[in-house]
Amino acid sequence: MNDEKVNIKSYRDIPIAAASLGKMSVNKTASWRNAEPYYEEKSAPCNLGCPAGTDVVKYLHLATQGKYEEGWKTILNTNPFPATCGRVCPHPCEVNCNRENLGGRLNIHMIERFLGDVNFDKKLEPEFLEDKKDKSIGVVGAGPAGLSCAYQMARRGYGVTVYEALSEPGGMMRVGIPDYRLPKEILTREIDFILDHGVKLKLNTRIGKEITFEDIRAEHDAVYVATGLHLSRNLGAEGQELEDVIPGIEVLRKIAFKDEISLGDEILVVGGGNTALDAARSVLRMGCKPRIVYRRSREEMPAIAEEIEDLIEEGIPIDFLTLPKRVYGNDNGKIVKVECVRMELGEPDDSGRRRPVEIEGSNFNVEADMVITAIGEQPDLSYLTSDVKAESWGVLVDGYGRTNLPDVFAGGDSATGDGTVTHAVGHGRQTALAIDAFLKGEDPPDCEVIEHSVEGRSMHQVEWEEINPVYFEPAERLKPKGLEIPHRVKNFEEVYSGFTEEEVLHETSRCMSCGNCPECDNCLVFCPDSAVTKNPDGGYTINYEFCKGCGICVAECPRSAISIKVL
Amino acid sequence: MSPQIPGQITYDIPQQEIMSSGHLACPGCGASLCMRIALKIFGPRTVLCVPACCWAVIDGPFPYSAAGVPVVHCAFETAAITATGVRHGLDIRGIKDCTVVAWAGDGGTFDIGFGALSATVERNENIAYVCYDNEAYMNTGIQRSSATPIGAWTSTTPGEHPKEEPKKNLVEIMAAHRIPYVATATVAFMDDLTRKLKRIRDMEGTRLLHIFSPCPPGHKSLESDSIKISRLAVETKVFPLYEIENGLKYTLNHKPKGIPVQEYTRLQGRFKHLTEEDLKQMQQRVDYEWDVLDKRISLFA
Ligand SMILES: Cc1cc2nc3c(=O)[nH]c(=O)nc-3n(C[C@H](O)[C@H](O)[C@H](O)COP(=O)(O)OP(=O)(O)OC[C@H]3O[C@@H](n4cnc5c(N)ncnc54)[C@H](O)[C@@H]3O)c2cc1C
Ligand SMILES: Cc1ncc(C[n+]2csc(CCOP(=O)(O)OP(=O)(O)O)c2C)c(N)n1
Ligand code: SF4
Ligand code: SF4
Ligand SMILES: [Mg+2]
Numbered sequence: 001m002n003d004e005k006v007n008i009k010s011y012r013d014i015p016i017a018a019a020s021l022g023k024m025s026v027n028k029t030a031s032w033r034n035a036e037p038y039y040e041e042k043s044a045p046c047n048l049g050c051p052a053g054t055d056v057v058k059y060l061h062l063a064t065q066g067k068y069e070e071g072w073k074t075i076l077n078t079n080p081f082p083a084t085c086g087r088v089c090p091h092p093c094e095v096n097c098n099r100e101n102l103g104g105r106l107n108i109h110m111i112e113r114f115l116g117d118v119n120f121d122k123k124l125e126p127e128f129l130e131d132k133k134d135k136s137i138g139v140v141g142a143g144p145a146g147l148s149c150a151y152q153m154a155r156r157g158y159g160v161t162v163y164e165a166l167s168e169p170g171g172m173m174r175v176g177i178p179d180y181r182l183p184k185e186i187l188t189r190e191i192d193f194i195l196d197h198g199v200k201l202k203l204n205t206r207i208g209k210e211i212t213f214e215d216i217r218a219e220h221d222a223v224y225v226a227t228g229l230h231l232s233r234n235l236g237a238e239g240q241e242l243e244d245v246i247p248g249i250e251v252l253r254k255i256a257f258k259d260e261i262s263l264g265d266e267i268l269v270v271g272g273g274n275t276a277l278d279a280a281r282s283v284l285r286m287g288c289k290p291r292i293v294y295r296r297s298r299e300e301m302p303a304i305a306e307e308i309e310d311l312i313e314e315g316i317p318i319d320f321l322t323l324p325k326r327v328y329g330n331d332n333g334k335i336v337k338v339e340c341v342r343m344e345l346g347e348p349d350d351s352g353r354r355r356p357v358e359i360e361g362s363n364f365n366v367e368a369d370m371v372i373t374a375i376g377e378q379p380d381l382s383y384l385t386s387d388v389k390a391e392s393w394g395v396l397v398d399g400y401g402r403t404n405l406p407d408v409f410a411g412g413d414s415a416t417g418d419g420t421v422t423h424a425v426g427h428g429r430q431t432a433l434a435i436d437a438f439l440k441g442e443d444p445p446d447c448e449v450i451e452h453s454v455e456g457r458s459m460h461q462v463e464w465e466e467i468n469p470v471y472f473e474p475a476e477r478l479k480p481k482g483l484e485i486p487h488r489v490k491n492f493e494e495v496y497s498g499f500t501e502e503e504v505l506h507e508t509s510r511c512m513s514c515g516n517c518p519e520c521d522n523c524l525v526f527c528p529d530s531a532v533t534k535n536p537d538g539g540y541t542i543n544y545e546f547c548k549g550c551g552i553c554v555a556e557c558p559r560s561a562i563s564i565k566v567l
Numbered sequence: 568m569s570p571q572i573p574g575q576i577t578y579d580i581p582q583q584e585i586m587s588s589g590h591l592a593c594p595g596c597g598a599s600l601c602m603r604i605a606l607k608i609f610g611p612r613t614v615l616c617v618p619a620c621c622w623a624v625i626d627g628p629f630p631y632s633a634a635g636v637p638v639v640h641c642a643f644e645t646a647a648i649t650a651t652g653v654r655h656g657l658d659i660r661g662i663k664d665c666t667v668v669a670w671a672g673d674g675g676t677f678d679i680g681f682g683a684l685s686a687t688v689e690r691n692e693n694i695a696y697v698c699y700d701n702e703a704y705m706n707t708g709i710q711r712s713s714a715t716p717i718g719a720w721t722s723t724t725p726g727e728h729p730k731e732e733p734k735k736n737l738v739e740i741m742a743a744h745r746i747p748y749v750a751t752a753t754v755a756f757m758d759d760l761t762r763k764l765k766r767i768r769d770m771e772g773t774r775l776l777h778i779f780s781p782c783p784p785g786h787k788s789l790e791s792d793s794i795k796i797s798r799l800a801v802e803t804k805v806f807p808l809y810e811i812e813n814g815l816k817y818t819l820n821h822k823p824k825g826i827p828v829q830e831y832t833r834l835q836g837r838f839k840h841l842t843e844e845d846l847k848q849m850q851q852r853v854d855y856e857w858d859v860l861d862k863r864i865s866l867f868a
Binding site: 008014018019021023024025026027028029033470521525526528529530531534543545548549550551552555556 | 589604627630
């Protein structure tokens with residue numbers, strides 16, 4: 001039998017026993033259709049949630065198959081710090097995870113951490129995306145933003161020099177986040193990989209001191225500034241000038257560099273952000289008795305939620321809705337006590353959080369011999385020339401990190417208010433793409449597309465309602481194991497251990513690959529009209545000559561990688 | 568259904584399409600999908616004996632055919648005996664490598680072809696019989712059959728007088744014949760369906776597969792819901808998946824979740840006239856029938 005129309009011209013063409021002569025494929029049922037399915041990969045919530053723009057769905061899928069090196073390289077494409085971010089990123093990728101409804105969100109950051117760690121010993125050769133170029137950029141600040149930008153530019157063939165004021169690179173990853181959350185050999189290894197790309201690093205070189213900003217502008221075709229927030233805000237209470245009132249970031253930096261530091265016994269830590277928490281947990285580990293005072297309530301605390309839990313678990317008391325009013329010193333200038341006042345929450349302020357107001361007459365004294373201030377940090381932009389537009393909180397930039405000067409770009413904490421390592425990494429990469437475009441005399445690629453690894457998918461975020469849950473079994477989210485409390489508060493050992501391979505595979509197998517076709521064959525199998533075929537090079541094709549538009553393929557796609565339009 | 572991990576869903580179904588596109592089934596027709604899958608499993612050396620029913624039309628008009636294998640169109644009541652005749656004819660000619668399949672609707676099986684089927688099973692003729700059950704005479708305009716469930720609307724049991732009699736239990740009747748193999752299946756449980764199709768392809772003697780088959784125009788359901796409805800039929804215990812060997816050995820193939828029957832009926836306009844009270848009674852009936860089956864299964868495991 002063939003696919004062609006059968007021509008019966010006379011009764012002689014009719015077989016003696018009535019038998020078919022051709023296939024029904026002559027009958028093009030396309031005309032029956034009033035709706036049309038089409039393959040449309042969509043964005044998973046994790047992909048849209050990652051500030052570094054990492055293709056999360058892709059690396060999870062690779063990890064599911066045990067392809068750990070490929071998974072690692074997928075992350076390296078957008079983020080040179082998988083092992084670091086797997087540890088310290090507050091993982092906004094997990095916030096909208098559709099697994100919420102089937103045993104809990106996926107523990108994505110632990111998988112990222114595993115991919116970073118499991119490839120620890122692999123000496124990966126740098127991969128360059130483009131040929132070497134004779135243009136160069138200067139990067140001010142070796143924090144995550146600066147290093148991310150340097151990495152992306154080096155991969156694109158540019159000469160890159162990073163100028164760093166401190167004696168070691170890493171920014172707040174090195175001098176802010178303590179060892180018990182991020183062991184420094186992990187950070188060093190990931191920075192070394194960036195330097196392997198031919199990035200020149202000039203340490204102990206503060207712009208505005210050792211070299212001027214004009215000098216590096218003259219030396220390079222473009223400059224990226226990402227100098228972070230390294231000035232601590234004053235306590236704003238009487239007695240703040242006393243010797244033992246010390247900024248949290250200074251304490252943390254000294255601990256990180258193993259510099260000499262004299263600590264008190266009972267330490268009052270003021271603030272509710274990461275600096276406050278890390279300072280308190282660090283001094284606890286050095287044998288002191290820290291106590292936190294924070295002027296708002298727990299809900300308003302800007303620190304990462306898990307860190308707050310860990311701190312409370314470690315037994316550090318927090319006085320919420322409490323404000324220090326006055327630090328009392330003795331005749332030798334040594335702190336003896338701090339007078340505090342209780343607060344209550346009033347109307348919302350500019351930040352949308354309710355403004356704390358003092359409760360009159362609620363003053364009380366707290367014993368303390370040291371005060372660590374951690375009520376916010378500011379950028380030190382004194383090195384910039386006055387032609388770069390900036391405010392006290394940071395350099396003014398557009399979505400691409402472009403300043404008012406065409407060859408000057410800025411990002412990270414000193415230009416945006418985002419305040420996480422991963423945001424800094426994302427800014428560094430996005431701005432690198434903008435600098436690349438500037439140096440080539442082109443327009444930069446679409447902001448939204450470079451912000452998230454779109455890779456041919458639509459920006460539509462797959463919602464739970466679009467998942468067909470029958471194809472997924474409920475399974476619990478695994479949590480990492482932490483050191484016993486009595487042990488962990490005595491040293492700077494990393495608190496949480498990584499997942500075992502088995503745990504990783506449990507988690508990855510829970511991933512539903514929202515919006516992304518892993519070729520499960522459901523559309524192929526369930527089409528009543530044999531109108532779906534599998535492509536030899538991956539994916540499927542709908543034969544629109546025959547599709548009747550029933551929409552079964554759309555309904556049975558477990559993860560919304562097919563859409564339908566009404567005609 | 569086995570847990571499905573992204574990228575690791577595996578269907579054991581041949582890629583080759585035997586049934587062609589362009590057939591005349593309505594969009595979303597369960598009967599066309601189960602034929603497509605059945606032919607992939609049966610293979611090209613298959614003869615279909617199709618009596619009057621939707622499938623007699625779906626296959627296409629002379630001189631065309633969609634099945635991709637020989638189809639013997641036969642009279643409404645004769646699917647089983649036509650298949651018997653074809654089998655004997657092939658046997659006489661020494662052709663053993665062909666699967667002969669009677670493929671009939673519920674009307675042709677539960678009602679008009681019932682006598683012929685009973686006689687065929689009684690003689691244990693060497694044929695496979697597939698009844699795709701869309702629970703009414705769909706081809707002629709949705710008239711009730713003895714497979715129509717109680718309470719359902721059809722054109723002969725209108726909403727004011729929905730069907731009063733419960734569905735005939737074909738599987739039990741077949742078991743009472745001590746048929747070598749009888750089983751139920753739906754397209755929503757693909758692995759189960761394909762395993763059973765292989766079983767009826769490879770066995771000797773009469774074997775019957777009863778496939779629940781959603782029909783969007785006849786059930787007044789969405790075309791895209793056919794698989795979902797099939798799945799719910801099983802999970803609500805309305806259509807349990809089980810098999811019986813030699814009329815005595817019962818096996819339950821999927822433990823139903825016991826989802827409320829309403830989840831199943833609400834997707835189908837043929838049940839839309841049912842009141843809360845009607846639905847309560849329907850639930851009780853389903854639970855009762857399930858209990859009976861459950862007892863049989865534990866008694867004759
Ligand atoms: C204690 C603490 C804990 C934190 N914990 C977390 C966490 O768990 N997770 C998370 O995601 N984020 C955390 N953060 C925030 C995060 O570290 C920052 O958002 C991030 O490091 C910002 O990156 P950046 O590159 O913009 O700046 P930075 O990391 O601050 O790097 C800026 C670099 O520029 C250098 N520099 C400054 N001025 C000059 C100059 N004039 N010349 C040359 N070099 C200069 C600095 O020395 C520094 O190395 C934490 C921050 C702190 C302080
Ligand atoms: C002896 C006889 N009576 C009536 C008919 C008309 N007729 C053709 S198909 C059909 C209904 C078939 O119902 P069913 O077997 O359930 O198959 P479906 O159409 O639902 O697929 C009827 C009544 C016929 N062809 N022959
Ligand atoms: S299942 Fe087949 S016929 Fe139905 S919409 Fe999808 S491609 Fe079209
Ligand atoms: S009437 Fe029902 S069973 Fe018949 S072809 Fe249409 S959908 Fe299929
Ligand atoms: Mg019928």
